[in-house]
Amino acid sequence: MSSELLVDVSGGVAVLTLNRPAQQNALTPAMASEIGASLRRCDNDDAIGAVVITGTPPAFCAGADLSLKVGEVNGLIDPAPFRIRKPVIAAVNGHAVGIGLEIALQCDLRYVARDAVYALNQVRRGALADGFAHWTLPRLIGSARAADLLLTGRTFDGDEAYSLGIANSCLHAAEVLPTALEVAHDIAHGSAPLPVALSKRLLWEAPTMDPDTVGRLETELNDYVAKSADGGEGVAALKDRRPPKWSGSVSGEWPAWDGITGGKERPGLD
Numbered sequence: 001m002s003s004e005l006l007v008d009v010s011g012g013v014a015v016l017t018l019n020r021p022a023q024q025n026a027l028t029p030a031m032a033s034e035i036g037a038s039l040r041r042c043d044n045d046d047a048i049g050a051v052v053i054t055g056t057p058p059a060f061c062a063g064a065d066l067s068l069k070v071g072e073v074n075g076l077i078d079p080a081p082f083r084i085r086k087p088v089i090a091a092v093n094g095h096a097v098g099i100g101l102e103i104a105l106q107c108d109l110r111y112v113a114r115d116a117v118y119a120l121n122q123v124r125r126g127a128l129a130d131g132f133a134h135w136t137l138p139r140l141i142g143s144a145r146a147a148d149l150l151l152t153g154r155t156f157d158g159d160e161a162y163s164l165g166i167a168n169s170c171l172h173a174a175e176v177l178p179t180a181l182e183v184a185h186d187i188a189h190g191s192a193p194l195p196v197a198l199s200k201r202l203l204w205e206a207p208t209m210d211p212d213t214v215g216r217l218e219t220e221l222n223d224y225v226a227k228s229a230d231g232g233e234g235v236a237a238l239k240d241r242r243p244p245k246w247s248g249s250v251s252g253e254w255p256a257w258d259g260i261t262g263g264k265e266r267p268g269l270d
Helices: 029-044 099-105 133-141 143-152 158-164 173-190 193-208 211-226 233-240
Strands: 005-010 013-018 050-055 059-061 088-092 095-097 109-113 169-171
Touching: 005 029, 013 029, 013 173, 029 050, 050 059, 050 099, 050 173, 059 088, 059 099, 088 099, 088 173, 095 099, 099 109, 099 133, 109 158, 109 173, 133 143, 158 169, 169 173, 193 211
Parallel strands: 013 050, 050 088, 059 095, 088 109, 109 169
Antiparallel strands: 005 013
16 A cells, blocks of 8 residues: 555554545545555455544545546545445544545444534535435435535534434544544454344345345344354353354355345345
8 A cells, every 4th residue: 555545454453544634635546546455455354353444634534636637536436335344434533525525424334523524515616426425325314414415515513414413423533533443343353243244234235125125134144144153152152151252254154145236146045
């Protein structure tokens, strides 16, 4: 990775840090490509249980690099954070505008700084929000509230982000990354990796399904994980009054089911 994206892996958690502080971590095509490459590696590495995306202070990401032509960089990171199987947490420790906020919306959890500025302001620049914003934002806060933010392009602070339902928590800027890391380590060490990965995938897919389909998949996926490496470990640990010792492999035990990325076959699930 270049110096514009710092990658640190420690204790089962990967931290990806946007690192252009003089430009408020404004995104370039090279940075977007590096984020995608890093996420892909995290997806395939069973030693990584969770991912945190943050920015070098004072910002998280103030949007696209304004020195670039319109359309030269967008929020379409490949793969998007919601597409990988590991939980991705956005530690939004400062301003997140345009593409910056779109990246956070693609994550599974968001912890935001109270005094920072947030906006999907592309309509005020003669463009429209991209980076899946018209898909992620209504899922989080509903169509009416999403229309307010997307059609006006107005700014809002961390308290409103939390009240709208965009953020899981609103904190002082200095508390954002430590809080995100605490949650990431708790997931990486406390939760069984395969059920977490499958639950993440189902959470993103369930809004497009009817209740009966979701209920059926929950049952079938539970039957599937019961036969996995960690199938009996949770109950055994509970009976023995000890922490569980997870040994499962997301990459090695993943079922042939991947609706978000276009997979059609679901052996063992249909």
